[in-house]
Amino acid sequence: MIHIELNQVNVTYPQPDGGQFLAVSRFELKVEKGEFVTIVGPSGCGKSTILLVVDGLIQPSGGQVLIDGKPVTGPGEDRALVFQEFALLPWRTVESNIMLGIELQRRFPRSEIRELVSRYVNMVGLQGFERHYPHQLSGGMRQRVGIARALAVNPQILLMDEPFASVDAQTREIMSSELLRIWEQEKKTVLFVTHSIDEAVYLADRVVVLSGRPGSVKEIIPVRLARPRGLAIKDEPEFVRLRRHIWDLLEQEVQRQVAGRNVC
């Protein structure tokens, strides 16, 4: 069953000189319910923009975004966003940050909130840190809070915008395998943006490879690796082959960026 559908989506941003900058062009994607789709591409080529459009935070200038067949007009309770910069409120404790979405959506009975929060604290492994403030946590732990905050409102769709980009490499590995564990448990549809090819292949049912400016779909690659996946899967020939293939697709784009031409 198709859960998210993007039809010929264009997104433009107004520029200081009065012109329009085309960030995403004729973007086409259909995501099945419960599917884990990663979007990989060179930095700043409209990857995040696609998530913001699906979340309803920005409106496409052309085309259509459909969730369960209905056009997206704004943020909704069926979707939650996890931010690269975590976006935690520094004056709130871990517990209270996780509660933000619950508070804002006002659809959870008071009596259940406490239980709900502790459930997600446990799920992301933050027991004992409930009363800590974000500045007392490491980057990895902060993003655990960000993930728990998104999961706590029980969304159907989890939108993740380079969630592990500000986390050190080792923690990143651990966090992505934990994310898979949570996903297998919670059965959400996930749209996950990253610039790490490794991460994209490891997590995904399908990898969407973007072309550079303006962002559009270059190729969609199914990943037929067995689940549940351990980190050891990254050494399997199929994984290596997929990584090689995606890198070949991206190399040209990245070369252009490195050369400073057409930088996104």
Added chain:
Amino acid sequence: MLKQWQRLLISGTAILIFLIIWELAMPLGLVKIADISRPSLVAKAFLELAASGEVFQPLYISLKGFTIGFVIALVVGIPLGVALGRYRIFSLLIDPLWMALYTMPRLAMMPLLVVWFGVGFGATIAVVFLGAVFPIVVNTAVGIREVDPVWVRAVRSFGGSEWDIFRKVLLPGSVPPMMIGIRLGVGRGLLGMVVSEMFASTEGIGGQIGLYGMSFRTSELIALIAVVSLLGFVFVDIMRWVEDKVSKGRAEVQW
């Protein structure tokens, strides 16, 4: 790290040494100026003034004027600061006028204020308000502008309304600069209170200061000025306490 009592001891010693030098300066011939009074005389003057009702009654009147003026400054200043910080149209609209008012020597408007608000109480309220409102508005606006847009985005993403954004992000997020503005406002307001009472009224602690100042009764004058600075000290301390309360657990946070 020094302990609290050690810090108090060091500061206390400094004050004590200062008072001793001041007390002995005249008898020892350290100064030639006749009228610097002495701590013992100032203390005596204070007790006499207090006994004759020339400290606490005027202080009460002053504080009433200050409180009313300051509360109006908060009620007007915080929403105005929020609007200025949040909506570009507002800042474009108000900025030029605002800067003109900001740089204007407002105490020079005393005579006009007296005409508008009458001698005494009204003028004091107006001057306190004018002194306090500017730092409150400016720093609140700074606080709002410094709020990380990604926090706003997070609230939006969860379906939060403009009111939610204000309540859950803008207001708590701008507390540190806002509190600085309020603390500055207390200082400016107190200054305005004293000056207004000195020139536009004979009431209040400022009125007393004017009275004794003009007749060069140094001991009484210094005693009254000391009361005002003590008041400022207490206010700043209260503000610190409030700041700690509203920003509990994040005093050391940088965001």
